[in-house]
Amino acid sequence: MSRLSYTECEIDTGALIGHKEAFQELHAKISGRSGEFGTIAQPVSVHFEGLVGEGLKTVATQNQEAWSSAMMACIHAYGVVQKVIEDVKWYEDEIEAIKLALTVALGSMPSTGDDDDDASLQAAIVEEHNGQAREAWQKLETKCEDTEEQLREGPTPGNIQELIAAGYIGGDIAYYTTGDVDYFYYEESDAITMANFFKTAAEGYEGSLDALDSQVALLNALVLRALTAQQKGEELSDNEIEFLEALFAELQIEENQVGQLNGESTPQDFLTFIETLNNSEHIDGQTKGDINRNLANTMLFLSDEDLGGGMEKLPQDVRDLMEIPDFPGVNSLNHDSDLPGFMDDYSDWGVPFATLSTFLDSAGPGVQGGTEFSTTLMGAVAATLEIPYFAGEPSDEHFQTIIEVASRNEEANHIIITGEDFEGNAFQHHESHGDLTPEKILETFYTHSWEDGGAAVGGITDWISSYKEHGTDEEQDHAGFAAHALIEILTAEDDEGNNVFRDTGNKGGGDYELAVTEINPALAESLASVYLSYLDDFSIDTSDSGYEEVGGDREDLYLFHENGDKALLLPNEMRQDFLQLLVANEELSPNIIAATESQERRIIEAFLTHPNVGDRVGGEAAADLRTMLDNALIQEYVDRKQTIDEARNSANNQWQTGYNVFTAVATGLGGGYSNPVGIGAEVIIKILEQPMKDYVGDLVNENIQFDYIEDLEQRFMESDAEIRNHANLQLLDVMVGMELIDMETLEEEGVLIQEEDGTMRLPATTADWSTGASGYMSAVEKIIASTSFENDGRVDAYVRDFMEFYGPDLYRERMEED
């Protein structure tokens, strides 16, 4: 007799087997097939009508939902009982194994020669095995608790799938019963069937055509499952991945028709199948679209490492397309006779690549591919975009599509920008793509004049602001790291001071080289969203460069950060160069200006409400930001070969529009009394983050009127008085927003602007006052001086420091006109 102490399981598996069969009999009765055996284990049909016997067919079909629910209850109970049987059997097997191990251990134990010691040793061995038995019992208890939970939940698709996956119930009886694809259990054999339906339907087999809708529905259900898993960060089950692999594998076999397998097959490219499908005269357009969409979705899912897929699981021909042939270099085409060979080579690769692009374009907008596949797709475009070609495919649109689809994967974008994945591992690009670096890829993508204005390539950076604003700490780190790498690349100059993103070489018919933001305005929007989301970081006084923790063993250094916070640190010149790239787009420039105007006010508010921050921090931060923007504007126009005076005028015009955008947004939001901070400068920035739009024009269309600044005579702030007025006006605005000053007081003092509809608002700039500003500003200064609050010493400090640190180069003697 074993010395093992363990808990006996009182569940009688013999009785359970009887119960299980009872449920099967009950199922047979409900199905009207009481004379038949094993209606759960061996379904008699693949659909509800077939499962139900002739005698009950009419009534059951009329009450299908209730009938199938009853049948599903039996199926579920059958599966659950089987699970319990298996669990108990598992426990009993475990106990037997432990008993045997104990016997062996005791039998092989050498004697120490001391009875007491021997007894102690034996007791220890027994106790060790008793522990194993207790552990097995605990596991059984857990399994039983899971079973109870399953029973409580009933026959949900998840529970049924689980029972099928564990082998407690077989096949797709639940799917056949309910007709609900959520109950479908995807297996390789189903994939082969589905693939053959697709292939033979394309050739016009009627039975296959009839089955297409249900097959597409099945595939669509898996797509939805995968989409949910992708969004939740979960994996697909092994059988689902195997199903997808088998599906694509089967589609790479030509004419492998159901019932005609003889062990031989003719391989075909997957993309050839897609061409055949799309050219088929037998399938209607909508169904073709559905098949394409679902297959494209599943291909992207199958490539996703996080779902359990990977690029290596994709069809061979798709993977082969990632290998760029060694096209002859432009310099080696010495004669016209070389051309046909070049074109043939290019076409051999380009035509299927274009097919792949069209195919992937049919994927759902929320579906993304795996990191390696997405990165490699973009690498393939980067490696081929600049190859001269003469006709045919792929076209720009094909390349755009590839980038649009591939850039849905944020980690792939991170690799494109930084060269590293989210874990910091260097990505090894496909060897046929040449020595791709982030610099090379971004230069290739950004300097290209895209038909969509750079919308697709904008996808490579769109995620950064989203991760920054809404991401987890980890995602914010990824965004910050990428933002830094991006700006570093975009602002780098070669040894001769050239920057390919600022001066692309493309003059667009004008007399100066366009910036990438002018060539591709949609890209400009994406880059602007990076700027807007890191505005607070742009206010850090730093000469460091990186995405790093802000240091310093003090609590008084930063307006928007605490010690230890990670922030995007950029030296002044890098920030300015990045801003110049943004304001080079004159459509976008006013929005950048308006956002900067708002940010100055946020800086003031933070400065006034954070008394611990050093006295000089607020004024210097606002002045630096304003200086940076002014310099960027001026430099942009100087780079356009404008004279200094012309550059000042051009930049001034941008400021004028910027003020109008700022006022338009504030007025549009405000109504009644409106002032920007009352609305919230942060809100204004958020609104400006929306896709670039003409705020002024839109508001006019909405009949929201305000006094436009039509001739900003103020130009740039050059005199001390102008700079002081600017700082004071912004201070007043912030103090109103902080409810230190009320609008009625301002109205009484006559400093408000009255719009035609009666709205009263603060001016965005002194130029808003139609008559000279000096009288108004005296009143403003008087109001500020008479307003007392706990940190009012900061008001003087702010104005003083703003004046002392604001210093765009435009008034320097060195900028004087030649």
Add this chain to the structure above:
Amino acid sequence: MGLELQNSSQSCRTRVGSGVRRVGLTVFLAMLLGTGCAASGEVVAVPDVVDEARGPLTAAEMAAVEEFLADDSRGPATELLSTRFGVLALFEDGAASFGVDPVAEAWRYEASGPVHSASVSWDGETVMLRHEADMGPVSRQRTAKLDAGSGSVVDSHDTWGEAPSEGLLLRDVWVTADSEGVVAAHPFSDDGVAWERDLSEGCPAGGVDDVNLEPNETQLFVSYVCRDDGSAHVEGISAVSGTVSWDYAWEDASAPRIHVLHEHTVPAGPDDPIERMLDEGLSGGFLFFASGDPGSEPLHPEPWRSAPGIADYVDVPRQDLRSAPEEIVVYSSTPGALYERLVVQVARWLAEDDGAPFAKDDIDDSLLIDGELVQNPHQWTTGKSGYVSALTEELEGSFP
């Protein structure tokens, strides 16, 4: 649009434009023909050092470069200048830029003749060099503008024929002065005269003495004394036109010395007048302007403004022009940036002065780097304005 070929004496760049994917074969032929890329051959750079060579610099680091060069085969440096990227050493026949941590040569410019002069731009980004570049028996002066970071030649002009070797480099002209006070500006590309100004025209009669010239890129600052009536003058002369942009004059005074100070000028380094001002107790004779603009109001600088008690130990600089200052400092950046530098330098000086009620031990540890007070505010690489605020507060507390 097709392929664009750009050949110049400085660089050879082939850029593939956006529409390049639809070019014809003629372009390929053009490419084949488009050879002949001349390299300057005068600059040698060490990329790793170029990448690492960054400010801010300290006087000790400049001294380290000087020591490093003591045994250099090119001979001792004739002058050391600071740039935003390191220390520029001038030699008899060339120049070299050094990173400082550790000292290593980032690039060198090998001139083909004696170097006459060099200047660093206000932002420390570019360097101008003027040197002889004779072609056999024919004299030639070359003025080269270099990227201070990489040493690349950004621009280069030659003047053929003899030219004065003594002079000052401004943005577009080479300025010389004779013993009679006649200042002449020479273009870089020819041996003509862009403009000429006789300083004695500012005097009622007679010539000028004590002529002091200080270049500031687009302006030439001059000071002199009229021999006849003893009046002192300072002027700002446009480098482009030669016209006087601003001027001040005082009766019976010495000619003030003028200094142009940049953000990249190393505190306590060879070009920094402030350290000398403090060491020699000269602050009461100093007058400060900022933003490169002596035409504006003189400054009431920090830390004296916030901590007036400092005046008991360091005289308050001049704040008006009623009498002639002894020295004028024109800071090329904003007043705020100048004040940050002054706060740090004055605080350091006071901390080392046994007579002042302020010592390093009084300063909060968080303001020190490796236990030492910074020499250059830019050593606080992140949060500089906060640190300077805190240091100013400490001075306010000690010198109310």
